[in-house]
Amino acid sequence: MAEGRRVAKEIELDATPEQVWGAISTGPGFSVWFVPHEIEPGIGGKCHADFGSGNIAEGRVLEWDQGRRVVYGGSNDDPGEALEFLVEARDGGTAVLRFVQSGFTAEDWEAEYHSRGWDVFFHNLSSYFQHFAGLPVVNALAMSFTPLGREAVWEKFHTALGVAPAVQIGDRVDLTPEGVEPISGVVDLRWRGLLGIRTENALYRFGGEGADAWGMVNVCHYLYGTDRERVEETASWRAWLERLFPAPTVAENVTAEAYRQR
Numbered sequence: 001m002a003e004g005r006r007v008a009k010e011i012e013l014d015a016t017p018e019q020v021w022g023a024i025s026t027g028p029g030f031s032v033w034f035v036p037h038e039i040e041p042g043i044g045g046k047c048h049a050d051f052g053s054g055n056i057a058e059g060r061v062l063e064w065d066q067g068r069r070v071v072y073g074g075s076n077d078d079p080g081e082a083l084e085f086l087v088e089a090r091d092g093g094t095a096v097l098r099f100v101q102s103g104f105t106a107e108d109w110e111a112e113y114h115s116r117g118w119d120v121f122f123h124n125l126s127s128y129f130q131h132f133a134g135l136p137v138v139n140a141l142a143m144s145f146t147p148l149g150r151e152a153v154w155e156k157f158h159t160a161l162g163v164a165p166a167v168q169i170g171d172r173v174d175l176t177p178e179g180v181e182p183i184s185g186v187v188d189l190r191w192r193g194l195l196g197i198r199t200e201n202a203l204y205r206f207g208g209e210g211a212d213a214w215g216m217v218n219v220c221h222y223l224y225g226t227d228r229e230r231v232e233e234t235a236s237w238r239a240w241l242e243r244l245f246p247a248p249t250v251a252e253n254v255t256a257e258a259y260r261q262r
Helices: 017-025 027-031 108-132 150-161 230-244 254-260
Strands: 006-013 037-039 046-050 056-065 069-073 082-089 095-102 137-145 172-175 183-191 194-198 202-210 216-224
Touching: 006 108, 017 027, 017 082, 017 095, 017 108, 027 037, 027 137, 095 108, 108 183, 108 194, 108 202, 108 216, 137 230, 150 202, 150 230, 183 202, 216 230
Parallel strands: none
Antiparallel strands: 006 095, 037 046, 046 056, 056 069, 069 082, 082 095, 137 216, 172 183, 183 194, 194 202, 202 216
16 A cells, blocks of 8 residues: 555553444444444444534445454445454453554545544543543534635634633633533643543534645534533534634635545
């Protein structure tokens, strides 16, 4: 495989192998740390992932070793990109999760983009087991596109959230997004193109590199152990995001359309 066309990760989790297997082989399991999923177990089973704002990914289970290993992709004849998850037991009842994404044909810089994206999601998984284990989730995901560059994107995010650009991991913050409830918590993720907040019952993720990466901006929030409605929460955050980043004009839409056609 060509250089830069493979992403590999490994993470040790404070969870049993059975718990980790549930997180990477079931729809509810994926939903608590990644995006809402529907999965038919076993080889050939259909997979459906909802990334928000009508962006859907579909595939199949290509390989299935119950409790240990699963591979997702397009189909056996043409898998395209493949996602492999391998669970290994550790002494003391914990587990290691090994992950490989392969088969994508994008530019090398996009391999870095994928890699950093998985770092976020696996951080979510670790945080779930550490702070919210066993709780169900309500997801609130939304995506938009903008011709703005990364710096302009984050100027808008910081202003709309009421948080200083210099905020760092470990800082306590009070966010004031218009049209949704205020958020009080601690910064648990912070790097180029990302701000993550953990509260007593939720993980909030704000992402966007703007025109530097397909023009995409998004929110990806996880509300644990709540009776809130996913449709209502999603609608509120989608409206908030689209007020910040209205749909591009026809002339500006080239970047967004190129992303959708990948």
